Amino acid sequence: MKKLTHCGLIAAAALCGFLHPRALMAHGFEGDRFFPPTISTDDPFAVDELSLPTVNLFHDPGVPITREIDFGGEFDKELLPGWDLEFSDQFTTLLPKGSPSVNGWQNFDLGSKLELIQSPAHEFIASVGVDWAIGGTGGKSIGVDSFSTVSPAIFLGKGFGDLPDSVPMLKPFAITTDVAEAFPTEAANPNSLEWGIALEYSLIYLEQNVKDTGLAHPFRDMVPLVELVMNSPENRGGGETTGTVNPGVLYEGRYFQLGAEAVIPVNSHSGPNVGFLVNVNIFIDDLFPKLFGHPLFGGHSETASTETPATSAK
8 A cells, every 4th residue: 555635525435334344345356365455565456446544643763853644545546457557645744843843745656556477276466566756746845855766566465275274273364565676766866675564364264264253343354464664775875774563453344444553663763653554445346336346448357356255255
């Protein structure tokens, strides 16, 4: 996931979804496995998606210590089967200690993803993509880059439902990862390796595909997870590796996903305090099936499944 804004009507529809049982559709399915849209890392699926809002609160390292609040979101649209276009941005407020606050938009972000390999039987998917942070499109008051950064990436997802029946409680585990090489268009700035991993334990998968333990709602509709987000400058005096470990949980409603994570710096270069991240992902294909949940061109995508976790249960 990454970052958009505005939309009271859809937010109200998402609230309505909170009050009804889940009947999740589309998004990321491989076989019986539903891969939820992750918050801090990017999942490997090229599907219609609206993440709105994402709110991130943390403290920047350096002097003076600065509290940062980001409010943003992302909209993805599948153009051809398994190929999408992604738009994201966020509005940032900086609150430096002892100084006036400043706000502004981050640079607009444009991306694309192409699904290459899928194995429903092994709950596996591999995709490639590229991200373009467009320099100079954000607010100078918050110090956005005047140059662009282009980041080709690979994305992988693997569920462990194909493990032997002798280890049933391990089957709900899944892992997704994204690895990107960031190339700034201004030669004085360093290239960097950006990578993330999400380890998930799907209680939805446990209850519907392994064993119905009788776990009550809303717990049976949750996916506990831990995300690791890292950035390693590679040259030109780029400095130290930074990153965060983000433990949290996702709740899957009928028309939306609600997620919350702690943001824990991995070292002193990553920040002085633990932050907090919340996100709403709206299932626009469920809300507006005539408009979303299928590619714009080329017929209906196999990846934009109309299965729900209930109908895909064994």
